[in-house]
Amino acid sequence: MMLLGTMVVLALATRTAVSLKLSSNDIPETGITESDTVCSGSRSSLSSSGSDSWWYNKTVQLYTNCTYVDGNLVVTWLTDENINYDLTFLRNIRYVRGFVLIAGSDEHMDLSLPSLEVIRGNQTFPYGGNEYGLAVLVTNFTSVRLPRLKEISNGKVIFYANRPDIRVEVRRSWDSIVRNREPGAVNIQGDIMPLSPHSDECPLSCPRRCYWYGAGCCHSQCAGGCWGPTPAQCETCKDFELEGVCLSHCPANHYRHGRRCLLNPLYRGGQ
Structure with missing residues (x-):
C-alpha cells in the first residue's frame, strides 16, 4: 500500500x-x-x-x-x-x-x-x-x-x-x-454511507416514500424514492424535471420535452 x-x-x-x-x-x-x-x-x-x-x-x-x-x-x-x-x-x-x-x-x-x-x-x-x-x-x-x-x-x-x-x-x-x-x-x-432510496418504515406523516429509513419524507414531486427532502433529491420526477429539480409544471420560458423542461429561445414574455 x-x-x-x-x-x-x-x-x-x-x-x-x-x-x-x-x-x-x-x-x-x-x-x-x-x-x-x-x-x-x-x-x-x-x-x-x-x-x-x-x-x-x-x-x-x-x-x-x-x-x-x-x-x-x-x-x-x-x-x-x-x-x-x-x-x-x-x-x-x-x-x-x-x-x-x-x-x-x-x-x-x-x-x-x-x-x-x-x-x-x-x-x-x-x-x-x-x-x-x-x-x-x-x-x-x-x-x-x-x-x-x-x-x-x-x-x-x-x-x-x-x-x-x-x-x-x-x-x-x-x-x-x-x-x-x-x-x-x-x-x-x-x-x-449508503443512502436509502426509500424505506418500508416511513412515519405516518409521509404521504409517499421517505429517506434514511424514516428520517424524513420525500418531496411531493418525487416518484419512487429519494435521498433527501427537496425536489432536487428525487430518484425520478412525478411530473417534470428542470436542471435536476422536479416540478409540477414547466416555467413560462420553457417548453416540455417528454418529462424535461427545456429553455424556449423564442420566448419573449407576456403573451
Whole structure:
C-alpha cells in the first residue's frame, strides 16, 4: 500500500505532459438520448499543462452544461489556494462513456455528482496494475456524493489517499453498481454511507416514500424514492424535471420535452 501511495504522489507532483495509456473496450451501447448535451470529455488523465487556474478554467469550460461525456470525466489539480473552487458545473452530467478520475485536491469541500447514472468504462484508468472505471485519489474532500449512480459497466472502483474521514454516498450496493464482478472490484478507504432510496418504515406523516429509513419524507414531486427532502433529491420526477429539480409544471420560458423542461429561445414574455 505504501508503494501505491508513493505512485499517486509522484504522478500528481511531477505533472508530466504525457498522458497515461488508456485501455479501450468495445462496448457499443452509447446511451445518448435526443435531449442530451454532448461534450468530448478529456483524453488525458493525471497529466496537465499550464497553471492551476488555466487547468481549472479549461475543465469548467469543457463540462459546463454537459449531460453526456463522450470520453472521460477528469477533474484534477484543485490545489491553488487563491481559487474559490466551485464544482457545481458537474451537476448535469448523467452519463460518462469512459472513466471518471478525480484527483489532487487540497480543498475541504463536498464533491457532488447528483445526476451521474452510468459510467460506461469504454476506456479505463490504468493504475497499480488494475483498470478503473471510477478513481478518487489524493483529495481532501469531506464527501463524494453519487446518489443516482446505477452502473459502472467496466473497470474497478478505488478511493485512495483521500481525507481519512471522507464520506462516500451511494444509494445502491456497490455489488449491484459494478454488476457483481470479481472480489476486490471495489477498494474504498473511508466511510461508506449508503443512502436509502426509500424505506418500508416511513412515519405516518409521509404521504409517499421517505429517506434514511424514516428520517424524513420525500418531496411531493418525487416518484419512487429519494435521498433527501427537496425536489432536487428525487430518484425520478412525478411530473417534470428542470436542471435536476422536479416540478409540477414547466416555467413560462420553457417548453416540455417528454418529462424535461427545456429553455424556449423564442420566448419573449407576456403573451
